[in-house]
Amino acid sequence: MESILFIESARSGSSHEALAAATRLGFTPVLLTRKKRFSRQLNTTHSSLKICFVEQINESSIRDTIHKHRQKGYTFRAIISFVDPYVSLAATLSNEYCQTAISVEALSVLENKCETRNVLRTNAASIRYEAFTPYGIAPSFYTTVRKYPQILKKATSNGSKDVYIIATAEQMETAIDQILTIGGHEQWLLEEYIEGTQYIIELAVCKGIPIIIAIVQQQITLDVTFVVTGYEVCVTIEPKMDEELSTAVDEIIRDIGLHHGTCHLEMRYTDRGWNLIEINPRIAGGAMNRMVEEAFGISIVEETIKLFIGEKPDFRKKKLQPVYTSYITLAKAGYLLQIDGTDKAKMTPGIIELNVSAAIGSLMKPALSMGYRYGYVMAEGNTQEEAKNRAEHAANLLTFYLEPIE
Amino acid sequence: MNSCCICKEMEKLLEEQKLLENFGKDCRYLQLPKKMDTIPFMLVSTDKFSNFQAIYNKGLTPFFRIESLIPSTCCAKLRLLKPSNLYGRYTNCVSELYALQKTDVCIYVNICCFIAIEPLAPQFVDRTPPFIEVKV
Secondary structure (H helix, E strand, O other): OOOEEEEEOOOHHHHHHHHHHHHHHOOOOEEEOOOHHHHHHHHHHHOOEEEEEEEOOHHHHHHHHHHHHHHOOOEEEEEEEOOOOOHHHHHHHHHHHHHHOOOOHHHHHHOOEEEEEHOOOOOOOOOOOEEEEEOOOOOOOHHHOOOOOOEEEEEEOOOOOOOEEOOOHHHHHHHHHHHHHHOOOOEEEEEEEEOOEEEEEEEEOOOOEEEEEEEEEEEEOOOOOOOEEEEEEEEOOOOHHHHHHHHHHHHOOOOOOOOEEEEEEEEEEEEEEEEEEEOOOOOOOHHHHHHHHHHOOOHHHHHHHHHHOOOOOOOOOOOOOEEEEEEEEOOOOEEEEEEEEEHHHOOOOOOEEEEEEOOOOOOOOOOOOHHHEEEEEEEEEEOOOHHHHHHHHHHHOEEEEEEHHH | OOOOHHHHHHHHHHHHHHHHHHHHOOOOOOOOOOOOOOEEEEEEEEEEEEEEEEEEEEEEEEEEEEEEEOOOOOOOEEEEEEEEEOOOOEEEOOOOOEEEEEEEEEEEEEEHEOOOOOOOOOOEOOOOEEEOOOOO
């Protein structure tokens, strides 16, 4: 039985859609997960899916799973993870057991933000940064003159967790003191703050050739942390920006050494060109796969599977449909009692998907990271403006009844 | 002496309600988030096992608070509790119940005329109304 082994998945979004994509391609998906609680949901939505629970996901538990399934007659064509921090580990084992040719070293570099910055330090898209470990920090660190604001982020952060904007030297001292109270042995980065619109660039590199699959503009709500509250698929892009982006991406991929694999870049466009904010060795999570599918007719996760197993992926755009996704965040905290307006929102024109991920009774909080987004509304339109207006309008129809915390 | 088992149970409920009312009163350090003084309940009548309902202000309510009980006669003074749903509107449906509010209306009943007591959580009484949030 030809199978694909997936290491971990979210309950919805890109990594979850990959399970269905594997079935469409004729493979039996096997999912190795630590999350027992969503087994029932997965079993009902994916009849062919085989779920394996483990207490810990590590090299030995993955090897055990592979051996057990091989004895049962499973032939794994690839081992893939769309979830941090298993991407490079899955790719390493995929190359070993399935003879795939994924650029493991490059993916491993991308899993650590400090290493990525170090590898790209001479790249034109790189920004000024300092890498440091808060524990045992040199006194000179505090006296260094810097231009504020600065961005403070953990080397292994994801989903905007542990990313802070620091406005003054005093705030920096406070932030480092706070990090030290919880440990401070990990590496952190201090980066210059780049003004400008931020984009996600979904990228695949097929045998050394980088392919820009999609460019998605992000709308960021900036308070103390960064939370992306809107995504707009760019169906058209200015030729100058496009050309500069291709050059920047080529150089980044060359410096990273990514020959075969996928990643997504977060970049800001300024008057000095494209600046790299982050790279992650996988497709962006959440609604990204569905958005790109609706906008261009490309399922990134499906094509990624093809790319990994050595088949020719098809990243040609089958359509150009403006799509916008509006994420729901709340301003006050409280226990969720009821959500009204979902039916009305679904009925509004152009709505592709409405996903509310909050459970009744759960504690809702203002957005401090991407994890505090409680759902999204995806809409299409004849123009990008119309798609955005439709998504925002539908999202505003949702009303959350919250019980105050006493 | 005209006692019945439901009357004994009601005596116990009243006793526990008094405990609840006085809970934490003498404490210096214990801070309770909200003072509670009522164990709301419903009464099941012999008539098709339906909930006994009383009329207040043109509305019906099956929810009560016990004020006093005379054990010798099993005569209970019940305060009517006004039920409301999430939207602050009247409801007498248990599944929609969000909050209960004490009214000024009391009735006297013979507890032995009923076959069961269905207690509810004290948190329903004077529950803070919900607030509405929309996308930021």
